[in-house]
Amino acid sequence: MSDKHMETGEGHIGYPGYFGVFAILVFGTIFTYFSSFWDLDGTLFPGANTLLALAIAFFKMTCVMLFFMHVYWSPRMIWLSAVASLFWLAIMFAYTMSDYFTRSLGVFSV
Amino acid sequence: MSQHADTHHEEFHYHAPGLQHQFEDMKQQEESVSIGMWMFLVQEIMFFGGLFTAYLVFRSRFPLAFAEASNHLNAFWGGLNTLVLIVSSLTMALAVFYAQRGNRNMQVIMIILTMIFGATFLGVKVIEYTDKYNTGLVPVTGWNKKTKKNAEQHAAEPAKKEQAFTLPLIETSAAASAATEEHAAPYVNPKGEFQWNSGRHVFDYAIEKEKGGKAYLTEAERVGYFSQGEFDPNKYRDKIRIFYYIYFVMTGLHALHMIIGLGLMSWLLWAAFRGSFGPEYFAPVEMSGLYWHFVDIVWIFLFPLLYLLGRHFLAGGTH
Amino acid sequence: MQNVDAIGSGIPAIPKDNYLTNGFTLKSWLLTKDHKRIAIMYLISISLFFMAGGLYASAIRLELLTPETDLLTSATYNKVFTQHGILMIFFFLIPSIPAVLGNFLLPIMIGAKDLALPRINLLSLYIYWLGGALTVYALLQGGVDTGWTFYTPYSTTFSNSYVMAVGLGIFINGFSSILTGLNFIVTIHTMRAPGMTWFRLPLFVWAQYATSLVMILGTPVIAITVLLLAIERAVGVGIFDPAIGGDPILFQHLFWFYSHPAVYIMVLPGMGVISELISNFSRKKIFGYEFIAFSSIAIAVFGFLVWGHHMFVSGQSIYAGMVFSFLTMVVAVPSAIKMFNWSATLYKGSISYDTPMLYAIGFMGLFLIGGLTGLFLGSMGLVVHLTDTYFVVSHFHYVMVGGQVIAYLGGLHYWWPKITGRMYSEFWGKISAMLVFIGFNLTFFPQFILGYMGMPRRYASYPAEFQVLNIFSTAGASVLAVGFVMPLIYLMHSLFYGKPAGDNPWMLPGLEWRTTSPPPTENFEKTPVVTWEAYEFGEESGLDLEAARTRDSVTTV
Numbered sequence: 001m002s003d004k005h006m007e008t009g010e011g012h013i014g015y016p017g018y019f020g021v022f023a024i025l026v027f028g029t030i031f032t033y034f035s036s037f038w039d040l041d042g043t044l045f046p047g048a049n050t051l052l053a054l055a056i057a058f059f060k061m062t063c064v065m066l067f068f069m070h071v072y073w074s075p076r077m078i079w080l081s082a083v084a085s086l087f088w089l090a091i092m093f094a095y096t097m098s099d100y101f102t103r104s105l106g107v108f109s110v
Numbered sequence: 111m112s113q114h115a116d117t118h119h120e121e122f123h124y125h126a127p128g129l130q131h132q133f134e135d136m137k138q139q140e141e142s143v144s145i146g147m148w149m150f151l152v153q154e155i156m157f158f159g160g161l162f163t164a165y166l167v168f169r170s171r172f173p174l175a176f177a178e179a180s181n182h183l184n185a186f187w188g189g190l191n192t193l194v195l196i197v198s199s200l201t202m203a204l205a206v207f208y209a210q211r212g213n214r215n216m217q218v219i220m221i222i223l224t225m226i227f228g229a230t231f232l233g234v235k236v237i238e239y240t241d242k243y244n245t246g247l248v249p250v251t252g253w254n255k256k257t258k259k260n261a262e263q264h265a266a267e268p269a270k271k272e273q274a275f276t277l278p279l280i281e282t283s284a285a286a287s288a289a290t291e292e293h294a295a296p297y298v299n300p301k302g303e304f305q306w307n308s309g310r311h312v313f314d315y316a317i318e319k320e321k322g323g324k325a326y327l328t329e330a331e332r333v334g335y336f337s338q339g340e341f342d343p344n345k346y347r348d349k350i351r352i353f354y355y356i357y358f359v360m361t362g363l364h365a366l367h368m369i370i371g372l373g374l375m376s377w378l379l380w381a382a383f384r385g386s387f388g389p390e391y392f393a394p395v396e397m398s399g400l401y402w403h404f405v406d407i408v409w410i411f412l413f414p415l416l417y418l419l420g421r422h423f424l425a426g427g428t429h
Numbered sequence: 430m431q432n433v434d435a436i437g438s439g440i441p442a443i444p445k446d447n448y449l450t451n452g453f454t455l456k457s458w459l460l461t462k463d464h465k466r467i468a469i470m471y472l473i474s475i476s477l478f479f480m481a482g483g484l485y486a487s488a489i490r491l492e493l494l495t496p497e498t499d500l501l502t503s504a505t506y507n508k509v510f511t512q513h514g515i516l517m518i519f520f521f522l523i524p525s526i527p528a529v530l531g532n533f534l535l536p537i538m539i540g541a542k543d544l545a546l547p548r549i550n551l552l553s554l555y556i557y558w559l560g561g562a563l564t565v566y567a568l569l570q571g572g573v574d575t576g577w578t579f580y581t582p583y584s585t586t587f588s589n590s591y592v593m594a595v596g597l598g599i600f601i602n603g604f605s606s607i608l609t610g611l612n613f614i615v616t617i618h619t620m621r622a623p624g625m626t627w628f629r630l631p632l633f634v635w636a637q638y639a640t641s642l643v644m645i646l647g648t649p650v651i652a653i654t655v656l657l658l659a660i661e662r663a664v665g666v667g668i669f670d671p672a673i674g675g676d677p678i679l680f681q682h683l684f685w686f687y688s689h690p691a692v693y694i695m696v697l698p699g700m701g702v703i704s705e706l707i708s709n710f711s712r713k714k715i716f717g718y719e720f721i722a723f724s725s726i727a728i729a730v731f732g733f734l735v736w737g738h739h740m741f742v743s744g745q746s747i748y749a750g751m752v753f754s755f756l757t758m759v760v761a762v763p764s765a766i767k768m769f770n771w772s773a774t775l776y777k778g779s780i781s782y783d784t785p786m787l788y789a790i791g792f793m794g795l796f797l798i799g800g801l802t803g804l805f806l807g808s809m810g811l812v813v814h815l816t817d818t819y820f821v822v823s824h825f826h827y828v829m830v831g832g833q834v835i836a837y838l839g840g841l842h843y844w845w846p847k848i849t850g851r852m853y854s855e856f857w858g859k860i861s862a863m864l865v866f867i868g869f870n871l872t873f874f875p876q877f878i879l880g881y882m883g884m885p886r887r888y889a890s891y892p893a894e895f896q897v898l899n900i901f902s903t904a905g906a907s908v909l910a911v912g913f914v915m916p917l918i919y920l921m922h923s924l925f926y927g928k929p930a931g932d933n934p935w936m937l938p939g940l941e942w943r944t945t946s947p948p949p950t951e952n953f954e955k956t957p958v959v960t961w962e963a964y965e966f967g968e969e970s971g972l973d974l975e976a977a978r979t980r981d982s983v984t985t986v
Contacts, residue, residue, distance in 0.1 A: 036418035053414035103746035132543035160653035348674030
C-alpha cells in the first residue's frame with residue numbers, strides 16, 4: 001500500500017482549496033441549468049444537450065471525488081475501486097444498450 | 111470480544127484508544143476501514159447503476175415522452191436542491207478538515223450546518239412530491255389527490271382528455287406554462303389515478319421536424335406511440351408514466367439515503383460534541399463524509415437526467 | 430517446529446483453550462465477533478437450508494418417476510421446483526464456501542487474528558438469518574411459483590404466489606453476501622501477516638478474492654432489480670410489464686447481469702478449494718500458481734461480459750447475441766487453464782486418496798462435463814434446440830452440484846479436523862464420496878440425453894417414452910441423497926467419538942495447519958511470520974515427506 005496516505009494534515013487541499021472546488025461546483029450547476037435551454041439538439045446533433053449536461057456532471061463528480069472525498073491523496077486501491085466501479089457501470093450500460101441499439105438491424109428491420 | 115482474549119492480548123501489545131483487537135496498529139485499522147467504506151460505495155454505485163440502466167434503456171427508446179414528462183418537473187427546485195447539496199458537501203468536507211485539526215467547536219458547527227442543509231433538501235423534496243400528488247403525477251393509482259368537483263365533470267372527462275392532446279405546438283416557455291396552468295384548473299381525478307393533462311408538445315415538435323424530411327422519432331417510438339397508424343394518447347401517457355415511475359424510485363431511494371445520512375450525522379454530532387475525534391482518530395467523520403459526498407454525486411447526475419431534458423423544446427423551438 | 434512436535438508427540442490432545450471453549454453461553458455465540466464461531470453458525474444455517482432444498486428436490490424426482498401428473502399437481506410442482514432453486518441458490522450455494530469455509534479459514538490462512546471488520550461479519554450473518562426467515566415465512570404461507578428467475582411479467586402481474594415476500598427475502602439476503610465480500614477484500618488487502626505476500630497466498634484466498642469482487646459488483650444489481658420487481662408487484666405500475674409500456678427483456682438484462690456472475694460466485698470458491706486439495710494431496714507444489722491465481726480474477730471479470738447468453742431466444746438482438754456467444758467461449762479459457770494446471774499438478778505427485786481427494790477428483794470430472802456442455806449452450810445456433818430443456822438443467826447441476834457442492838464437501842472434510850479438532854471416519858467418508866459421485870452421475874447424465882431428445886424443464890408430466898431415463902435419474906437421486914445424508918451422520922458422530930486429530934493431521938505446510946486444532950480465539954499464539962512459498966513441501970517447512978506417506982497407519986480409524 002502507498003505510504004503517502006494518511007499523513008495528518010496532508011490529505012486535503014486546505015481552506016481556500018475547499019472553497020475553490022465549491023465555487024466550481026456551484027458554477028457547474030448554474031451553467032448546466034442555463035445550458036439546458038439552448039437548443040443544441042437542433043443546432044449540433046441530437047443528444048448534444050444531454051451530452052453537455054453529463055459532461056458537466058462528470059466534471060463535478062470528479063471534483064467531489066478527488067478533493068472532497070480525498071481520492072487524490074489516497075492509496076492506489078482507492079483509485080482502483082473508484083475507477084473500477086465506473087468501469088463496471090460502463091459494462092452494464094454498454095452491453096445492455098448493445099442489445100437495444102442493434103435489435104432492429106438486419107433480418108428484423110422493417 | 112471475550113475477556114479472556116483481551117487480557118491475553120495485552121501482554122504483547124499496547125492498545126491505542128479506539129484500536130480494535132484484530133489490528134496491529136492504527137494505520138492498519140484506518141486503511142481497513144477506508145477500503146471497506148470504498149467497497150461499500152462501489153456496491154452503492156452498482157445499486158444505483160441498475161436504476162440508471164433502466165433509465166438509459168427507456169430514455170434512449172422514448173426520448174420524446176421523457177422530454178415531455180421532464181418539462182413538468184420544476185427545474186428551479188431541482189437546481190436549488192443541487193446547490194443545497196453542494197453546500198452541504200462543502201460543510202461536510204470542512205467537518206472532516208476540522209476533525210483532523212481537532213477543532214471541536216468548528217466540527218460541531220459544520221456537522222450541524224450539514225444536517226440543516228440535508229434537511230432543507232428533504233424539505234424541498236416534500237414540496238416537489240406534494241406538487242406531484244396534487245397534479246396527479248404520482249404513477250400509482252390511488253396515490254394522487256382525489257378531486258371530485260361534480261358528477262358532470264367526471265362524465266365529461268374523456269372528452270377533455272382528448273382535447274388536451276390536440277393542443278397546438280407551443281413555441282415559448284411562457285406559453286407552455288400558461289397552457290399548463292390553464293389545464294390545471296379543471297383538474298378532476300376521482301380515483302387518484304396518474305393523469306397526463308399537459309398535451310404532447312414535444313411530440314408535435316418532433317412531427318413538425320419530421321416534415322422537414324429528417325427522421326426524428328426513434329424506432330421504438332414509431333411503434334410505442336401509435337395504434338393502427340394513429341397517435342395513441344394512452345400509449346404516450348404510459349411512457350410518461352414510466353418516466354415518473356423512474357423519477358420516484360430514483361429520487362425516493364436517494365432521499366432514503368439522505369435520511370440514513372442524517373441519522374449518521376446525528377450520531378456523529380453527538381460523538382463530536384463529546385470530543386471523540388481528533389488528529390489520531392477521525393475515521394468515523396471521514397467515512398460518514400465519504401457517504402455524504404457519494405449521495406451528493408448521485409444527485410449531481412439525477413438533476414440533469416431528470417429535470418433538464420428537452421427544456422429547449424419549449425424554450426428555443428424556433429426552427 | 431510445531432509440525433514436527435505434532436507428529437512426534439504420538440497421540441495428540443485437543444487444546445484446552447480454543448475458540449469453542451471460549452464461552453459456552455448462547456450469548457457468547459450470538460454476540461461473538463469471532464469469525465470461526467460465525468462460520469460455525471453459518472455452517473448450521475446453510476445445512477438446514479440444504480436439507481430443505483434437498484426435500485424439494487426429492488419431491489421433484491418422485492413426481493418425475495411417472496409420466497403423469499400424479500404425486501403433485503402442476504401448480505404445486507411449479508412451487509416445488511421454484512423453491513428448490515431459491516433455497517439452493519440464494520441460501521445454500523452462494524454462502525456455502527465463502528461464508529463457511531472462507532469465513533473460518535481466510536484469516537487463518539493469511540495469518541490474521543480475525544477478519545478486518547468482525548462486527549460487519551456478524552451483521553452479515555444476522556442479515557442472512559433475516560432474509561432466510563422472511564423467505565421461509567413466505568414458503569410456509571404458500572410459496573412462490575415463478576421459477577427462481579422471477580421472469581416478468583409473470584412474476585409482476587400474473588403469479589398468485591408470495592413473490593414479493595420471497596423477493597424481499599432475497600433482497601435482504603443479498604446484503605449479507607455483499608458484506609461478506611466486502612469484508613474479505615478488506616481483510617486480504619490489509620490483514621496479511623508479515624511475509625505473506627500476494628503470491629504466497631494460498632489459491633483458496635485468491636479464489637475468495639475473485640468471488641468477493643463478483644459479490645460486491647454484482648449483488649447490488651440483483652438487489653435493485655428485485656426491489657423494482659417488488660414495487661411493481663405491490664403498486665401495479667412499473668417498467669417490466671409490457672401491458673403498461675414496460676420492457677420484460679430489461680428485467681432479464683438486469684437479472685442476468687447479476688445472476689450470471691453469480692454462477693461464478695457459486696463455482697470460483699469451489700475451484701479455490703480444489704486447488705488446495707489437488708496440490709496438498711499430491712504433495713506437490715501446484716503447477717502454474719500465477720496462472721491459477723489470475724485465472725480466478727479473469728473469470729470474475731469476464732463473467733460480467735457474458736450474461737446475454739441466457740437470453741438468446743428471448744428476443745434479444747442477434748448481434749448482441751453474437752458478442753455474448755463469443756465472450757462465452759472466451760470465459761471458458763481461464764476455467765480450462767485451471768483444469769490443465771490441476772492435471773499437471775497431479776502428474777508425478779505422490780497422491781493419497783483420502784476422502785477430500787476423492788471429492789477433488791470427482792470435481793475435476795464433473796466440472797469438465799459441466800463446463801464443456803456450457804459451451805454447447807453458449808453457442809447461439811445449438812441453443813435454440815436446447816433452451817429450456819433438461820440439457821440446461823443437467824448442465825447447471827453439473828457445474829453447481831458437481832462443482833460447488835462437491836468442492837464444499839471436499840473442503841469440509843479436509844478442514845473438519847481443523848474446525849473441530851477431531852477426525853471423521855475415513856472409511857465412511859470414502860464410501861460417501863463415491864456414493865455422491867455415482868449417484869450424481871446417475872441422476873444427471875440421463876438428463877443430458879432427455880434434454881437433447883427434447884424434454885422441456887419445469888413440467889410435472891412428460892411423454893411416456895421418456896420414462897426409462899427418468900427412472901434412472903430418480904434412482905440416481907436416491908443414491909445421491911444417501912451420499913449426502915451419510916456425512917451428516919458420521920461427521921456428527923466424529924464430534925463426540927472422533928479421534929483427536931492433532932494440529933496437522935494431513936501433514937501439510939499451509940498456515941492453517943501451523944496452529945492448534947481447533948484454533949485459539951485469536952488464531953495464533955503470536956503473529957506468524959511467513960518465510961515460505963505456498964504449497965512448499967519438504968523438510969525445510971518442517972514436513973517429513975516419508976512420515977506423511979506412512980501417515981495412513983497413524984490417523985486412519
